[in-house]
Amino acid sequence: MKVKQAITVCLFLLLLSSLVLAQEVGNIVGTITDEEANPLPGVTILAKNIQTGLVRSTITNLQGRYRLERLTRGIYNLTATLTGFKTLTQEKIPLTAGDELRIDFKMEVGKLEEVITVVGESPLVETTRSQVSTVMTEKELLSYPQANRNFLNLMYYAPGTLPNAPTIGGSAFAVNGMRGESNNYMLDGMNNNDMTDNSQAAGVALLPPEAIQEFRLITNNFNVEYGRNTGGFLNVVMKSGTNELHGSGWLFYRGPGPLFRTEDWLTHERPDYSRRQYGATLGGPIKKDKTFFFASFEGINQAIKYVRNPFFFTPEALAKAKGAAKLFFDKYKSAYPVPTYDFIDVNGDGVKDYGRANFQYEDSAKNYSAAIKIDHIFSEKDRIAFRWLYNYNKFEDGLPYYWVPGKQLERPQDYHTGGLSWLHIFSPNRV
Numbered sequence: 393m394k395v396k397q398a399i400t401v402c403l404f405l406l407l408l409s410s411l412v413l414a415q416e417v418g419n420i421v422g423t424i425t426d427e428e429a430n431p432l433p434g435v436t437i438l439a440k441n442i443q444t445g446l447v448r449s450t451i452t453n454l455q456g457r458y459r460l461e462r463l464t465r466g467i468y469n470l471t472a473t474l475t476g477f478k479t480l481t482q483e484k485i486p487l488t489a490g491d492e493l494r495i496d497f498k499m500e501v502g503k504l505e506e507v508i509t510v511v512g513e514s515p516l517v518e519t520t521r522s523q524v525s526t527v528m529t530e531k532e533l534l535s536y537p538q539a540n541r542n543f544l545n546l547m548y549y550a551p552g553t554l555p556n557a558p559t560i561g562g563s564a565f566a567v568n569g570m571r572g573e574s575n576n577y578m579l580d581g582m583n584n585n586d587m588t589d590n591s592q593a594a595g596v597a598l599l600p601p602e603a604i605q606e607f608r609l610i611t612n613n614f615n616v617e618y619g620r621n622t623g624g625f626l627n628v629v630m631k632s633g634t635n636e637l638h639g640s641g642w643l644f645y646r647g648p649g650p651l652f653r654t655e656d657w658l659t660h661e662r663p664d665y666s667r668r669q670y671g672a673t674l675g676g677p678i679k680k681d682k683t684f685f686f687a688s689f690e691g692i693n694q695a696i697k698y699v700r701n702p703f704f705f706t707p708e709a710l711a712k713a714k715g716a717a718k719l720f721f722d723k724y725k726s727a728y729p730v731p732t733y734d735f736i737d738v739n740g741d742g743v744k745d746y747g748r749a750n751f752q753y754e755d756s757a758k759n760y761s762a763a764i765k766i767d768h769i770f771s772e773k774d775r776i777a778f779r780w781l782y783n784y785n786k787f788e789d790g791l792p793y794y795w796v797p798g799k800q801l802e803r804p805q806d807y808h809t810g811g812l813s814w815l816h817i818f819s820p821n822r823v
């Protein structure tokens with residue numbers, strides 16, 4: 393019985409640790425001193441998220457140090473107050489997920505009611521950690537060119553990455569010479585890895601760029617909380633609603649005509665390529681300063697025609713088919729291309745066995761994603777976030793490797809991913 397209880401406790405702790413790992417949050421740390429650089433204990437440090445109204449506070453220790461842990465990413469105003477000193481405020485501090493910002497204050501003797509606002513500070517740089525990481529926020533996400541508007545292609549802009557490293561089932565970006573399968577994909581701090589070969593093409597749940605607040609790709613000197621894989625660590629944070637109602641909509645259209653496609657170098661044809669990508673987002677308050685929502689939808693409809701010239705059996709070779717092969721070709725021969733050039737006589741009996749034929753086929757894809765995120769602040773000490781994301785993909789391949797003439801291969805995929813995180817502050821020093 394004791395063993396069972398111990399296992400239960402361990403599982404519970406594991407669950408807790410994975411929740412705590414949720415990298416939706418960042419830290420602000422620093423030291424408060426007086427004008428002679430003596431540390432000031434007992435200073436109240438208050439951080440207020442100006443987008444959601446969330447307030448967190450702590451008090452400096454005997455060394456004048458403070459540490460505000462696991463603040464939701466956003467824009468903060470930071471205020472330091474101590475009786476006998478002028479109140480200091482630094483406004484509009486951008487905190488991204490996984491950040492640890494150092495903000496030190498030097499307080500002047502004076503009345504508490506006198507407020508000094510610090511503006512135009514030098515850019516905030518993480519000085520407390522040595523990790524190498526690339527962060528992209530909303531502005532970069534929407535302004536950088538990205539093939540097919542898939543944010544994973546933005547990883548190529550990060551130092552140390554190589555695009556399209558081959559994986560068992562496709563390709564993925566590679567980090568610092570590791571394999572394409574070696575990255576760790578996270579969504580809102582939760583596992584988003586493809587369970588088959590961990591390439592980015594298949595099983596990674598995707599969000600449209602408009603629904604992403606930011607991502608961070610860590611490529612070196614990982615902190616202890618980042619584990620699992622040896623390549624890059626990628627965390628994507630979905631947007632949350634704020635006190636203001638915001639929305640967006642988009643439509644990207646590429647027509648089917650030859651105007652939209654360059655000539656194929658081999659066949660000199662301009663096969664059709666049509667693609668429509670459309671969607672919308674909406675976020676805002678359900679209850680001001682308390683409950684927020686953010687929702688997104690995106691659809692992609694794509695059809696690409698190809699002309700390829702693979703080898704096919706000649707009618708003479710098909711006439712010699714036996715057993716199961718004969719049954720197969722008897723059934724599908726009418727749809728099987730007849731080769732016209734580059735003939736090969738494999739066994740030297742004077743009968744041509746293979747030849748090439750120009751073969752046109754179509755690959756099509758339909759992808760839909762829908763996501764919703766609800767954030768609720770119970771109090772300064774408790775807040776929860778719930779996210780649900782649905783991805784539906786249907787691929788139809790005109791020339792798969794186990795091809796049946798005239799039949800497309802259908803590959804429907806459904807992903808539901810969800811997460812619920814609860815952050816509780818036990819005390820200003822314990823989360």
Ligand SMILES: [Ca+2]
Nearest residue numbers: 738739741743
């Ligand atoms: Ca032959």
